[in-house]
Amino acid sequence: MSTIAISPRSANTGYYQPDIYAANLPDPNPAGATSAADPCQAPAHLRRAMDNIFHRSAVYRSEHRAIVEISHAVARAVFEIVAGYRTVNQLAFVMEPSCIAKLRRRALLETQCYTLEPLPGTAHGQIISLHLDRCISGSWECTVILGFKYRVRAVALKIQPWHGRWQVTDVELI
Template sequence: MDHIFHRSPSHHAERINVVRLSHAVARAVFEIIAGYRTVAQLSFVMNPDCIRKLQNQALLETDGYKQAPAPGTSHGQVQSMKLRSTLSGGWECTVILGFKYRVRAVALYIEPWHGRWQVTSVEML
């Protein structure tokens, strides 16, 4: 298909940047929900609606922030990542993470915003 629709060389570099951002944000989302990380650490890459959603989810799943995570529970391993570019220039990302005792998924919508990438929608399973 690339020989028909001639993708620009910047598409590959853009995809690499989105993969890196998705990988980091997906892991951080579940660390926030578990109470091991503060929501403020993602405020530079997420819009305010996503930040509020994470704060509310963290309050539902924990009674507050923990001092230290149980071994093997804080950093999920990325098991799978699916990316799809949209016509609007954004990216839909689905990341599946494996933790010590469970598997979780996060869906992100990432859009260009003032010369950088910003997560404008986040859904957690």
């Protein structure tokens, strides 16, 4: 299981370096050079050995990055739909029709008591954590926890490859 904790400071600092283990890249920390920002850098020969042991390929890293980006964007959009800030049709390019119908029903249930303007603090949640599990079938199961002004909510997504792109095939709101 992969766990990614996203905080506002991780986007502006060097903590998140997805290509640090790329086998074709030169060693970012040559022998003898130490960096105060990244003191636990593994040598290049150990990184290559670990990539072979754990079967981490460049394809897997790019796939993982794509899933993180999709789940991050879709999770926020789902809660903006439920809050009444977006229309369900904006996710039609990335979701199956059954998921769109499920979101439409949920949005109608949750927004039936809203006025013309959605309640303040119901959208623009901050992603607290993102958990990814890769299934044997090649699909990914993602759980995203978002913090809003007055509450914390979670969404579970199942993302599968479909005709050369990724598609959300199941969505559950918690």
